[in-house]
Amino acid sequence: MRSHVQNLFIALFLLIPLSVSDVAADSLLAGEEIARRINARNEGEVVSRFITMAMTDRSGTERVRETKSLRKYFGKEKRTIIFYLSPSNIKDTAFLTYDYPEADRDDDQWLYLPAARKVRRISASDRGDYFLGTDFTYEDIRKETKVGIEDYSWKTLGEETIDGHRCFLVEQIPVNEKTAKELGYSKVQSWVDAEIWMVRQAKYWDVAGNPLKTLQVREITLVQAIWTAHQISVENHKTGHKTVFAFKDVDYGQSVKDEMFTEDALRRGY
């Protein structure tokens, strides 16, 4: 009997480190695995929403653009189109992007400028450029709340709490100098929600290693069973400029025709 109890204790003693290491492995999940979980999060096949883009400069002057955005997956390829609805002097400006799953394939991007009434092809290497005056880069716009796994080496630094939510703190370093230059970042630190696998906060450093900007994701709620951010803000620490994207009427169930994601649709407008 005694030996049975002894054996039980020995077995429990041997099991404890296993379960502890399990917890440790879970709490310090590998950075790449976290990135994969971010990208595996369901964001719907299709989404339609209005986005209010508010941009404020250091002096407090605010510029506001109302836009309509549609996004649809074609297999693993993601296509996004954004139509500007106001103010009237930039109304009908539109942006289209095809985001391909292949790491070695450049994305395709087009911009419709109503002053010329022409669609202009944009180089995909401009992904570190800022999108139409905002503090988001073209890459940020394309990826939305997803990440470019292949662009960075990923390392989990620890756990922290953001807005009461348990998050993994992940450090991302661009895989090489060329990628860093393209993205405009030398380092990114992301706070990733450990439950819903969405970035709640991120800090960016420029290619010279100086603090560049801070991103905050707020008002995350379930819409049609999909976790959805309703406010994303970015503050640029070098310029003092700030951009807030507010999402309204988010709908994952709307039928959106394939032909909405074409150069001709850009011209026709919303």
Add this chain to the structure above:
Amino acid sequence: MASSNTTCGILALAGLLIAASALAESTPDDTISSQLSNHRFSAVLESEAAYGMARDRADKMELMFDPQWEYRWSEDTRITGIARLYAEGFDHLEPGRLSQEEVSPNSRRLQLGDRTDIELREFYLRTRLRGMHLTLGKQQVVWGKADGLKLLDVVNPQDFREFILDNFDDSRIPLWTVNAELPIGGGNLQFLWIPDRTYHRLPQAAATFAFSSPLIVPQAPPGVPVNLRPLERPNNIVMDSDIGMRFSRFWHGWDLTVNYLYHYADLPVLFQSVFLTPGGPTVTVSPRYERNHLIGGSVSNAFGNLTVRGEAIYNTDRFVLTTNRRDGDGVIKSGELAYVLGLDWSGIQDTLVSFQLFQSWLLHPADGIVRDTLDNTATLLLRRHFLNETLETEVLWLQSVNQGDGLIRPKISYELRDNVRIWTGFDLFYGDRNGLFGQFDRNDRLVIGMEMGL
């Protein structure tokens, strides 16, 4: 006038029938956000002034007010109307009353005196019918990938009130058009029927930007009087309408189009004849529009930091002035091959360097033609944004390689507020007075402007 009214009637009837079918197919859209009520009103107020440096005078003080109304019946069906109130302070660009003889009666501006007019810029119904996108009414149709100079972008005529200095959205003249687009074969097939017989609006003789280059205007020998006959306009609504087709497709990273346009070239051909009268020889110039088949295509793709754009066209009937006195009418007809190759480089953040080369080759040149058989024009654009794109600086340089003349346009613009943009810049012409740009060598100007979205 009767045929014009018939045009209007047919277009209105066709529009009503198609609208009725489309409305029957669709139901009022309740899902559109509350942000988008069925009626949408907006407007743009623009004012620009120019100081002519060589003339030492104010050349321009214009005010344009463009109200826009849109009624959205459903996601697929809407009506858009854009009007323009245009007022000019100095009356140098369009002195006196406008003849508007190049413009069909349905498209003319309503003149409120010499310096003010009202124009219906665009008015169209856009709908979707059995998979086909229809745009019916007065509209702009823009083809091509080139900037600044036009090869494929010839569906709509242009107002040359300010030569090519006005932005193309303002200077392009919208036309009453039936525009049908059908998704087919992984691409988009567009059909155009344009019964609107409106052509380029050319500045009058006393205007600031009146043409004087021998490349465009025939030169009579000194002392010989010139008799200009009335402009001969096509007048049959069906037989004289323009038709066009374009197939566009995205294929392995390439944006491709194939284009065809059967149209009247928008510049009248100036046929000349010499008559011997008791008082001596007299030159009679008879302006007449001539038909042309345009066959062409365009491509664009991006490779890393470089975007490549191209257009190529073949014009079957290109008319060129000749100074050969043995020529019966002072004009020769030739086929023309032309292309533009554009390279946009954006290797530096917020910066664009864009280079374009245009070449036009006359296939059947003749003795005495006023232009070279192979004509070359190059453009260079340097643009940089600052302060989250609120500040934009650019320099555009257009150079005629053959004539050695050109145009340089440095400009700086700033987004003062959410909906207010201001700008200033120079338009600097140089070169031989016989050249397309050099003819305006005395028209260098300083420009200042403001645009406000309402």
